[in-house]
Amino acid sequence: MKLIKAVVTLIRWTLKLILTGILLMLVAYFLASSNWLKADNKLALALNQGLVQVEAWLSKAGVLPKLAMTERKASQADTDDNQAQGARWPQNQARVYLELTDPKLKRACLVAMSAWNDTGAFKFVQTTDKDKAQIICRAISDSTNGAAGETETDLALPQKQLTHATVYLNKYYLFNPSYSYSWQRIINTAEHELGHAIGLRHTNEISVMQPTGSNYSIQPADVTKVRELYSR
Numbered sequence: 001m002k003l004i005k006a007v008v009t010l011i012r013w014t015l016k017l018i019l020t021g022i023l024l025m026l027v028a029y030f031l032a033s034s035n036w037l038k039a040d041n042k043l044a045l046a047l048n049q050g051l052v053q054v055e056a057w058l059s060k061a062g063v064l065p066k067l068a069m070t071e072r073k074a075s076q077a078d079t080d081d082n083q084a085q086g087a088r089w090p091q092n093q094a095r096v097y098l099e100l101t102d103p104k105l106k107r108a109c110l111v112a113m114s115a116w117n118d119t120g121a122f123k124f125v126q127t128t129d130k131d132k133a134q135i136i137c138r139a140i141s142d143s144t145n146g147a148a149g150e151t152e153t154d155l156a157l158p159q160k161q162l163t164h165a166t167v168y169l170n171k172y173y174l175f176n177p178s179y180s181y182s183w184q185r186i187i188n189t190a191e192h193e194l195g196h197a198i199g200l201r202h203t204n205e206i207s208v209m210q211p212t213g214s215n216y217s218i219q220p221a222d223v224t225k226v227r228e229l230y231s232r
């Protein structure tokens with residue numbers, strides 16, 4: 001009887017712990033999503049980073065749903081083919097300002113930055129000072145340009161040194177039910193555009209830099225390319 005009692009107590013406490021955990025995560029999620037915590041609030045930043053890490057783990061572990069790929073690929077290409085070969089930042093590090101009010105897009109960018117950082121090949125550092133930012137991530141809603149994401153880069157010649165980049169994430173496609181972008185593909189799009197922002201060009205290999213589909217996250221080939229680019 002004593003054993004049964006002990007087991008029941010153990011189960012009770014386990015359930016309580018799990019429920020408390022879920023409750024805490026919900027509160028954290030609410031705080032991070034709500035507008036009254038702005039990005040320049042240190043607590044919100046830390047909270048968001050924490051959530052992003054959890055989301056990255058869940059996504060990796062396959063817990064977050066990976067929705068079916070859509071066949072409507074025509075509108076997911078972007079128009080960065082004119083990017084100069086060999087363009088890069090002075091170091092494999094850049095400060096990013098997220099000019100994004102939409103919590104979902106903001107988290108997608110943070111997850112993408114975190115994914116690049118995890119490769120060790122490049123380091124994105126979030127800044128709350130727009131004037132000091134080297135890369136700015138911005139949302140647009142444009143049905144005419146046919147791209148879910150776009151990146152503009154400024155170069156200093158002749159070394160082809162990147163001096164500024166703006167990443168545009170197009171809500172018109174990313175949040176449009178008829179294009180059925182899964183959370184993972186939104187992240188892939190952000191990883192792709194950040195890839196351009198650090199000097200990567202399109203490729204048809206298995207790569208996050210495939211021009212259409214946003215079917216791949218960062219691949220080993222991408223990490224190799226970034227390492228090559230920044231080892232010179």
Ligand SMILES: [Zn+2]
Nearest residue numbers: 078079080211
């Ligand atoms: Zn592209």
